[in-house]
Amino acid sequence: MKLERKGGKDAMYPQYLFEYPNVETDFPFYMKKKKYTSVPSHRHDFIELSFVLEGTGKERINGTEHNLQPGTVVLLLPYQIHEYDATPGETLQMYICNFDMKLLTAGPESAWGVYELLIGSDNPRSTHIRLEGHDLEEGLLLWERLYREYESSKAWKPIMLRALLLEALALFVRGSDKPDGKRIERQHQKNSKSIWPIVQYVYNHYLEPLSLTSLSEQFHIHPTQLSTQFGSEFGIHFIDFLHELRIRHACSLLISSDLPISQIAYESGFSSYPTFSRSFHRTKGMSPRDYREQQWRER
CATH class of the missing domain: 1.10.10.60 (Homeodomain-like)
Incomplete structure (x- = not known):
């Protein structure tokens, strides 16, 4: 990935991620499994979907803070400013997917709710959820499958990756629509x-x-x-x-x-x-x- 930090009068701007592996291919999707202790404030012009495997910490998205812990799923739209830090003495292990918005808005799925999820609707969209119980078990298996598929060289790999990515997004949407007792507090975004x-x-x-x-x-x-x-x-x-x-x-x-x-x-x-x-x-x-x-x- 490439980072740009503006200098001079624009030094207050956060870091800007504008490339990732595979960005120029016909299937602009990249995935990694990595450990972090701290990631500075940055933004990018692609979507990021992440899943916390181990560790705890805090993430700030457009200035609003939320907890990170095993089972936390975060969906970041392009250009949202975010940063995160692991709890002192701990390390966050995460799956992270980067992909182009057009990967999900170009097909018929956009009419089934994907467009509203990514672009916005009348109801404020959750930026994060936490999977628990059966949903967490299902999420772990799904993300492991997604990662294995990404690392493979099997036939029809892009088709399988897109299908698994849509399944991960469906799990995210269903998790954000849990009854009040299970719902993660939404990050409200005006307009x-x-x-x-x-x-x-x-x-x-x-x-x-x-x-x-x-x-x-x-x-x-x-x-x-x-x-x-x-x-x-x-x-x-x-x-x-x-x-x-x-x-x-x-x-x-x-x-x-x-x-x-x-x-x-x-x-x-x-x-x-x-x-x-x-x-x-x-x-x-x-x-x-x-x-x-x-x-x-x-x-």
């Missing part, structure tokens, strides 16, 4: 229904001319309110959010093509080369030309 469809739209149309004004008109929300929501949800200004998506696209073109850099700027959605150059340097810490030369040397 979640209005912000996440916009995030998904920007994610799908970032190469097109976009602005707070045009988005506010399309989604019937005041530009000031939309700007405030981006700041509170992601700790970043809308324009920087948009530019980061475009810079990622530009990086792919710089690495994989010999297009002139000025053309790449426009191919990546920027209306002017100076804006592209400033944004690229702020995000990557170097010029587009230096980035291309560095990547070509490494490859």
Whole structure:
């Protein structure tokens, strides 16, 4: 994975994860089983689904803290800021899945509830649940199967992984809908229904001319309110959010093509080369030309 930390005036922004193994394949899914004691504040532009196997600790998602313990399942949407720490003297062992949102919103399953789960609905969505009893036993077996399948090289592997991933999400949804006595307290997000469809739209149309004004008109929300929501949800200004998506696209073109850099700027959605150059340097810490030369040397 790659981490970017902004410097200078943007140093308050959390770390930004923008790549993971397999991200550029036709099945953008990655899974690992790892032990942690502490993970600093960060965000990423892909979905993360995790399952705690051993240990206890605390996680903060957009500033709201919850407990981590065996059986805790966490579903993080793109760009949510989070961090976690193990209890002193302990280690958290976790399964972690990273995957592209389009892996789940492109098929007919989106009409069955997946889209509402990921993008938002009238009811606030739980970011985390804790499986107990029979559900915990079922979860352990399911996540073990998912991990074994990921590590294998069997035929139809992507099909099996997607099926198991959907099963894990179904277990998450059913766990969050338990009666009050079993339900984990929900993390309330104001206006979640209005912000996440916009995030998904920007994610799908970032190469097109976009602005707070045009988005506010399309989604019937005041530009000031939309700007405030981006700041509170992601700790970043809308324009920087948009530019980061475009810079990622530009990086792919710089690495994989010999297009002139000025053309790449426009191919990546920027209306002017100076804006592209400033944004690229702020995000990557170097010029587009230096980035291309560095990547070509490494490859």
